[in-house]
Structures are given as C-alpha cells and as structure tokens.
Amino acid sequence: MAVVPAEGDDRAAPCAGPRAPGRPRSSVADAAIVAAAIDSLEADGFDGLTVDGVAARAGVSKATIYRRYPSKIELVLAAAQQCIGDIPIPLDTGSLRGDLEATARKLVALVSDTPAGRIMPMLVAEISRNAELRDAFRDYIGCRRMISMEIAQRALARGELRADTDVDVMVDVLAGPIFYRSLVSGGPLDDNFLTHLVDAVTRAYAI
Amino acid sequence: MAVVPAEGDDRAAPCAGPRAPGRPRSSVADAAIVAAAIDSLEADGFDGLTVDGVAARAGVSKATIYRRYPSKIELVLAAAQQCIGDIPIPLDTGSLRGDLEATARKLVALVSDTPAGRIMPMLVAEISRNAELRDAFRDYIGCRRMISMEIAQRALARGELRADTDVDVMVDVLAGPIFYRSLVSGGPLDDNFLTHLVDAVTRAYAI
DNA sequence: CGAATACAAGACTCTTGCGTCTCGTAACTC
DNA sequence: GAGTTACGAGACGCAAGAGTCTTGTATTCG
Known part of the structure; x- marks a missing residue:
C-alpha cells in the first residue's frame, strides 16, 4: 500500500x-x-x-x-x-547571514502560522511509531535540507564559509533551536531570539 | 486535582x-x-x-x-x-567547552538511552493538547535550564563567555539540534555530530 | 483462629468509534 | 424522462477499552 x-x-x-x-x-x-x-x-x-x-x-x-x-x-x-506539501523556493539574499536569517524566518513562520506547524507535535509522536509515515516524513525533511545545502554551496563559493564546515550540523544548529522552542520548551520565537540565533550561527560558521 | x-x-x-x-x-x-x-x-x-x-x-x-x-x-x-524524575548534577569541567561537551553528552544519553527519551515524542504531542501536563513539563524543562545557566555563570566568571551572550539562546543552540535530530530528522547522534556541534557553539559564544 | 486487606482471574456494563447500509433526494448524461 | 451516481441523515452491527464487581485464595495483624 x-x-x-x-x-x-x-x-x-x-x-x-x-x-x-x-x-x-x-x-x-x-x-x-x-x-x-x-x-x-x-x-x-x-x-x-x-x-x-x-x-x-x-x-x-x-x-x-x-x-x-x-x-x-x-x-x-x-x-x-x-x-506538508509545499516546499518553498531556495533563498538567495547575496550573503550567508542574509540567507540564514531568511531561512530562519521561513522556519518560524512554518511552525507558528501553518497547519503543518500545528500538527508537527502529533507528527513527531506518530513517526516514532509508524515506519511508513516516518519514511515519508524523512523524505520531506530531506527535500527541505537540499535547500539549505544550496545556501552552503553559495556561501562556500563566495568564500564566506569555513572550509571545515559540516553542513548537516550547521543546518541543525539553525533549525534545531527553532523546533526545540516550538515543540519542547515553548520559548518565544520573536525577533530577539531570531537575531541572536542567526548571529550565533554566523559567528560559528562564517570565516 | x-x-x-x-x-x-x-x-x-x-x-x-x-x-x-x-x-x-x-x-x-x-x-x-x-x-x-x-x-x-x-x-x-x-x-x-x-x-x-x-x-x-x-x-x-x-x-x-x-x-x-x-x-x-x-x-x-x-x-x-x-x-523524567531525576535531574542530573551540574557539571563543572573547568572550561566552557568542557562543560558544553559534557552537557551535550548527557542530553544525547537522555534522549537515546532512557525511558524519558523514548516517550519524549509522545510527550511532545501530548503537551500540545494538555495544559496541565504542559505546565508540569515546562517546570521540568525550567529546572534543567537552571543547570545550564550555572555553566554560563561560571564561564562568565572565568572570562570565557562573550559579554553580549543571551544565555537562553545559547542553551537552545546546544540542546535544540540534539532534540531536533532525535525527534524530527532522525539524523545520527554520534561523536562526529557532537564534536561539530560543541565546536560550533564554542565558536559562537567563547571570547 | 478471625478480621481485614490484597491479589489473580475474569465476567460484566457502558461508551465510543469504525465501517456498512438504507432511504429519500439532488445532479448529471443520454 | 430513464439511468446512474452523489449526497445528507441516520440506523446498525461490531469491536475495543474503561471501570466495576465477584469469587476464590493469599498474606498480615491481633
């Protein structure tokens, strides 16, 4: 099936x-x-x-x-x-920090203001017990990651990114805290948070 | 009740x-x-x-x-x-990076090898719909955060931490990616990931 | 021993929810 | 109009599961 x-x-x-x-x-x-x-x-x-x-x-x-x-x-x-059907277009703001911030804002909007974000907690529980749904969801996550990979590629080409960057980890460092606040801690997803988060990721990964 | x-x-x-x-x-x-x-x-x-x-x-x-x-x-x-009853002792390894790594390892062990970690997905779904459980869980999260705050205090006292650090965000930047991989993306929680994560947080927040 | 309580096994009632079905009506093709 | 399918309303059978209760036995105190 x-x-x-x-x-x-x-x-x-x-x-x-x-x-x-x-x-x-x-x-x-x-x-x-x-x-x-x-x-x-x-x-x-x-x-x-x-x-x-x-x-x-x-x-x-x-x-x-x-x-x-x-x-x-x-x-x-x-x-x-x-x-979870629609996948947004990759962003190109011309700088690593701009791309990171745009991505972070998209993620916050996703978890805060869309049906996908609102059913995410239930989806998390469900994929831990349903292999079929898990595979479908991981495919979706994989597609989204490809977008972030492009950001890293562009930043590397511009010479903005550290050469030893593990792009997978960088993506998680950006996305993880947003999902963590949304799903677990309930912390605010406001501009102050976004700014500090993007600053931190930029300091960690920009040359 | x-x-x-x-x-x-x-x-x-x-x-x-x-x-x-x-x-x-x-x-x-x-x-x-x-x-x-x-x-x-x-x-x-x-x-x-x-x-x-x-x-x-x-x-x-x-x-x-x-x-x-x-x-x-x-x-x-x-x-x-x-x-989710037992809260671990605050760690003091003598350095910011050491404390961060020890905390990260504890978190990975928590989500990977304990009943608390295994019921976490269900808990996430449940707290999104049950106010009583949500409050209790947020209290628990709050207690855990206090430990991380101590790490930041010590690092500040040592002069290792940037003065403009938002400690709440720093904690989320460390914990978020771990929970994200565990709950959402299913990515590996291995030594390579841990090292890159702790390196990134250290670069972002150490002076 | 007798009184009080815990226990395993399982029958029992009641509710909820899935999936099927019927009936009368509406919409569309030829 | 005849035939076909969709629709709303709702009854229906069936199964699962919560919570109660009974029966016979075990454990503890006095």
Missing part, C-alpha cells in the same frame, strides 16, 4: 475519457473534508481524530467521506500530506 | 501509625505496574496505552492497578512523571 494512494478514487478515471455518468463528486466536499481533518488533527491528534467528528466539522455525511477514503487511516494520511 | 497525586493511595497513611491491617500492598506490583506503563507508553503512545495491556504486561490484574490509580490518566501521569 502506497503511503498516499492519490485518494481512494475509484472514479478518477485513469483514462481521462469523456466523463463518468451520474452526479459528479462535489469538489466543495473534497476540500471541506481535508480541511476538517486537518482541524481535527490539530485539535485532537492522530488518535483523537474521529470520522464522525470530521464529517460533522466538514458538514458532510460519513458516506461522503468513505466514498473518497477507504478507511480512517487513508484520510489522516491525505490530510497530513496536504499540510 | 494535582498533576500527580502521589499515588491513588487511600492507605498510605498520612499518620505513619503502627500499620494498616490486612495484607499489605505488593511493592513488586507497584514497580511492575509503573514499568509496564512506561513500556506501553513507548510502544503505543498516550492514547494507545490500555489498562488491560498494562495489567498483562505487568503480570497483575486490573483490580490491582485500580486499587492504586483511580483512573487511566492518573496511571499515565505517574508513569510519565517517573520517567
């Missing part, structure tokens, strides 16, 4: 033929279901989410959900996938 | 009188129940834990559990509390 089998659509014709007979699926319901599932994940976690609850929240009947997803787990995975 | 009401003991006499009549509670069962609960938390998470499961794992009957804890939630909280 693939992690996210597109959607349980039997009707999303592989052949984009003329059209399926009968009343078409409501795309409004499609969106409402996923949005409601994300809301439920944020509020109640992976285990706390109920299909009845999602149906009520979305204003649809359970049958409408089960017509799209064969089981609760498929629904949950589709919602989680939707959250 | 206190976070952890000692234990649901009606018999743990406030007056340390002569002795309660009848057969005393089995301390073997006490320990087995908590250990089984911790195992269950690691394996199944806060929601996945079942009282029947803990009873089976501990080799006791459900009545024996309910005689000690009035409800499942009290059992779970007692188990969680047990995990």
